[in-house]
Amino acid sequence: MPELFIVGKGAVGLLLAQRLANTHQVTLITRTPTDAVFFRTAQCCQQLPVKCLTWEALAQQQITISQCIVPVKSYQLAEAFITLRPHLSEDANVILSHNGMQTLTPITDALSEHQGLFFLSTSMGGWKPNSTTVEFTGPGQSVFGPCNLIAQQRAQVLFNQLIDPALPNAHLAYDIALLRWQKLCVNLAINPLSALTGLKNGRLRAPCYATQVLSVLNEACNVANHIGVPLKLSEELARAYQVMTLTAENFSSMAQDVANHRRTEINAMCGYIVELAQQLGVPAPHNTLLLNQVQSLHPTNK
Numbered sequence: 595m596p597e598l599f600i601v602g603k604g605a606v607g608l609l610l611a612q613r614l615a616n617t618h619q620v621t622l623i624t625r626t627p628t629d630a631v632f633f634r635t636a637q638c639c640q641q642l643p644v645k646c647l648t649w650e651a652l653a654q655q656q657i658t659i660s661q662c663i664v665p666v667k668s669y670q671l672a673e674a675f676i677t678l679r680p681h682l683s684e685d686a687n688v689i690l691s692h693n694g695m696q697t698l699t700p701i702t703d704a705l706s707e708h709q710g711l712f713f714l715s716t717s718m719g720g721w722k723p724n725s726t727t728v729e730f731t732g733p734g735q736s737v738f739g740p741c742n743l744i745a746q747q748r749a750q751v752l753f754n755q756l757i758d759p760a761l762p763n764a765h766l767a768y769d770i771a772l773l774r775w776q777k778l779c780v781n782l783a784i785n786p787l788s789a790l791t792g793l794k795n796g797r798l799r800a801p802c803y804a805t806q807v808l809s810v811l812n813e814a815c816n817v818a819n820h821i822g823v824p825l826k827l828s829e830e831l832a833r834a835y836q837v838m839t840l841t842a843e844n845f846s847s848m849a850q851d852v853a854n855h856r857r858t859e860i861n862a863m864c865g866y867i868v869e870l871a872q873q874l875g876v877p878a879p880h881n882t883l884l885l886n887q888v889q890s891l892h893p894t895n896k
């Protein structure tokens with residue numbers, strides 16, 4: 595079976611491991627030694643047939659990685675990639691997966707022209723009752739696409755071999771950057787407001803939040819248009835309200851992070867818009883306000 599490495603033993607990483615272990619020899623690369631990881635359902639708790647190695651063990655065994663998924667939080671990506679890079683084979687494929695956006699230039703620049711970079715955007719849900727166990731909470735949708743030139747040539751084959759058999763409702767998109775911007779807009783409309791108010795997604799449809807939702811998305815579309823991403827405000831508004839309706843009874847991931855006193859991914863959402871707006875010299879006061887408000891909720895958000 596082909597080898598597949600996954601960075602971490604997070605909720606998404608364990609869900610992917612559970613689905614890919616049938617077709618791949620899966621190794622999780624963990625920060626701390628881990629004996630076993632588990633997938634729990636209402637009926638049973640099953641040990642996953644995967645290997646767990648620390649970065650130190652990986653280096654000692656001089657293992658070379660040709661396929662790796664990096665499903666870490668947006669603020670963990672830079673460090674994870676720096677640690678991963680020396681282990682990659684000359685023609686490795688690296689698949690990033692997280693919420694929010696950040697410039698991928700440092701990563702694309704660090705990869706050679708033979709190393710493929712891909713992005714997997716997913717709303718498949720997982721919840722961890724403890725540090726080594728995951729529970730599946732919902733299939734969601736997944737989009738997979740290439741982020742550099744060589745990845746464009748390999749995307750269809752990798753999608754057919756790795757993503758499609760493992761993930762429900764997955765599709766391949768060569769315009770993954772546009773789809774990530776659209777998902778970012780949904781996150782911008784829902785996550786900060788739900789985190790600050792503690793409300794379920796559906797309650798954000800109330801008229802009292804409409805001006806804020808409109809303003810935040812207007813700034814995001816303006817910034818996107820300045821860098822050539824063809825977002826339309828009317829479409830992003832419609833998408834955001836549709837997701838609020840479809841997930842009306844859910845608390846957003848950021849609302850859950852705040853409720854559990856965890857660091858949020860606000861810097862990869864409003865922070866990304868504010869940073870781009872500053873570079874472009876265009877205003878983004880509403881994203882700045884939400885960024886500051888959410889940052890002030892947790893000391894590590896800054």
Ligand SMILES: NC(=O)c1ccc[n+]([C@@H]2O[C@H](COP(=O)([O-])OP(=O)(O)OC[C@H]3O[C@@H](n4cnc5c(N)ncnc54)[C@H](OP(=O)(O)O)[C@@H]3O)[C@@H](O)[C@H]2O)c1
Nearest residue numbers: 602603604605606625665666667670674692693716719720
């Ligand atoms: N959970 C969901 O249902 C869900 C759904 C869709 C999208 N997402 C998005 O997917 C991303 C991952 O979410 P998640 O819920 O899976 O997060 P998570 O449970 O916090 O998992 C992240 C994992 O990555 C590990 N990690 C980070 N840096 C590492 C490094 N340098 N070396 C080794 N391991 C490292 C973490 O280890 P430590 O524990 O040691 O920090 C943790 O096990 C986020 O952007 C999230 O918003 C999540």
